[in-house]
Amino acid sequence: MCSTPWKLLGGLAVLAGSMLALLLVGPIALPKHSATNPSGINATAPHPVPILPEAWPLSLAAGAARVVEGTFRLGDTFGNVLNQAGVPGRLIDQLAHAVKPDFNVQRIRSGRAYKIYFTPDNELVLFRYQRSEQQTVLVAKGASGWRAIEITIPYKIRPRFIQAKVLGSLEGALEATSIGRTGAIRLAHELAGIFAWDIDFSADLRVNDNVNLVVEQRFLEGRFVGFGDVLLAELNIADRVYRAVRYQRLGAATAYFTPVGQSLQRAFLRSPVDFTSISSGFSHRRMHPILNIAKPHYGIDYVAPAGTPVHATATGTIAYVGRTGQAGNHVKIRHGGSYTSHYLHLSRFADEIKVGDSIEQGQVLGYVGRTGLATNNHLHYQLDQSGTFVDPLRINLPAGAPLADELMPDFIRQRDAWISILREGQVDRPLVLAGSGE
Structure with a gap:
């Protein structure tokens, strides 16, 4: 005291x-700020600020x-x-x-x-x-x-430009920009959520990839208290450019779009688990590591530590939960239309999931293990379309829905405010809006 x-x-x-x-x-x-995301994207729901009665x-x-x-x-x-x-x-x-x-x-x-x-x-x-x-x-x-x-007490928001070059991890690249360890972890996790349908940061990053961001800095009574939403992101990953623009309209949740107004949210996540490597890809003929015979491998083997959470790649209904011979602990989800996903070799299931349950995209189904016929801890993930297994990493899934025409003028106003900040800070090149807007 x-x-x-x-x-x-x-x-x-x-x-x-x-x-x-x-x-x-x-x-x-500035463009309306909000706070928590009901749709799985890292965002936030509006916090009403009460007026003092006196x-x-x-x-x-x-x-x-x-x-x-x-x-x-x-x-x-x-x-x-x-x-x-x-x-x-x-x-x-x-x-x-x-x-x-x-x-x-x-x-x-x-x-x-x-x-x-x-x-x-x-x-x-x-x-x-x-x-x-x-x-x-x-x-x-x-x-x-x-x-x-x-x-x-409402936050006072000040946009900030951040530019980072990847030499190892995304968190390490951001931390090197002097935003601190806590800020780097928060922004890395937010980017992983924003681009969950396009980029797998545990597999796709390369040395010298570039990250350009405009982010919210939050202040309370003149004191910096942390970072808020990513307002604009331009990532050059493995020679491909990915862009995201935050859009917030009054009374609605925050969402992310390409610069031309296409939603980044898609039907399926890029991967169901935070993995360290892929030990086996999709193949019609692969030498089985235990049986030592050539067999089809209709899925992706994601190597991860035992107990790593496994997430549903899309919204759907659980069709099977149980143990299936060589597959070990196995969850099967029907996604409506023509798609079904499978999650094999789980160490255990998430609490209280059962057949008939509705599942949201990103919801935890179970945890990585090596039950069934498996040489190490990994998740075997399968996706079938109309009864035929397809390669989850190569299939073209439906693009996100575009913004309604009547919302585009407001979206463009917000987008251009963040682009102007990016252009002022960017040292390599300006943001280009032409093309696909990916």
């Missing part, structure tokens, strides 16, 4: 005024003469923290009782930050408790007595 005289703070009034402006004005006037808490903060701030430690309580700051016990009891309908002080958790504001006469005027990164509880005395309100 530390106590800071107001004359040493200097900027608290400015900070409080800025915070009040954020709360009353709302999000910034401006009194922040007005009181701006006029404080002394501020005590700290973090609740294990064993701390609302009462002892306020008492150590100089608040009388009788007032603490009165305050806790008055705000209980809106804020139960007994549920305060260790690790959460707080600030306590006092008048020049050393009277308590405001208690601030940081419930989470964005959620703040303010306790102050209004016209009808002590009360508590919870507010959401």
Whole structure:
């Protein structure tokens, strides 16, 4: 806990005024921001920012003469923290009782930050408790007595250009751009989700591949707190260019499209597991490693550590869950139309999956193993079309749906805002919109 005289703070009034402006004005006037993805793409659902019913808490903060701030430690309580700051016990009891309908002080958790504001006469005027990164509880005395309100502090978003060259992993390339380990991991995972239908980052990356991004930087009260969505991505992977543009319209979830408005989401994921290598590809004639005879190999063998989650490559209905001779633990999914997918040699199944269950794309079905006839831990993945096995890595699956014509002007407005930032930062070449837009 530390106590800071107001004359040493200097900027608290400015900070409080800025915070009040954020709360009353709302999000910034860039293309609408949102937060969580209902469709499997890394994105986010809108967070409504409640308007303060009164401006009194922040007005009181701006006029404080002394501020005590700290973090609740294990064993701390609302009462002892306020008492150590100089608040009388009788007032603490009165305050806790008055705000209980809106804020139960007994549920305060260790690790959460707080600030306590006092008048020049050393009277308590405001208690601030940081419930989470964005959620703040303010306790102050209004016209009808002590009360508590919870507010959401909106992020201030600043776009940032990032350019990386791959020398090993995608995470390593991003980390080398000085965004830090945590930021690199977040952006790598988001890119894997955005391009899940086109790129397998565990297999397709090559040395000297290029990654160009425009991403959200999130700030709270002037402090950088992390990265948000990828706004625009241009990846040159194995001499092929992939592009994605985030599009957010009011009241709808975030989604990603090519620069010409074609959805990146497709019927099937590129691969069902985060693998380390492919030990055997699709073949009509392959020497079996155990039986030592030539047999067809109508699938892809993805090598991965035991226990690695296996995901459904497309939405469908479970047609079989069980053990099938040489296939070991086996899940079969019908996807409607003409496609069926198979997942073999699983160590175990995901909890409670059963025949007839509806399955979403990306849902965990089970875990990598070596049940049945297998020499090592791997997933044998098969895809059949109208009763004939096809090569999952070569089959042309349907493209994503395009944006409706009436949405294109708004999409182009958002797209061009991010492209201008990319062009300003890009050192190799500008983004080209002509062609297929892949």
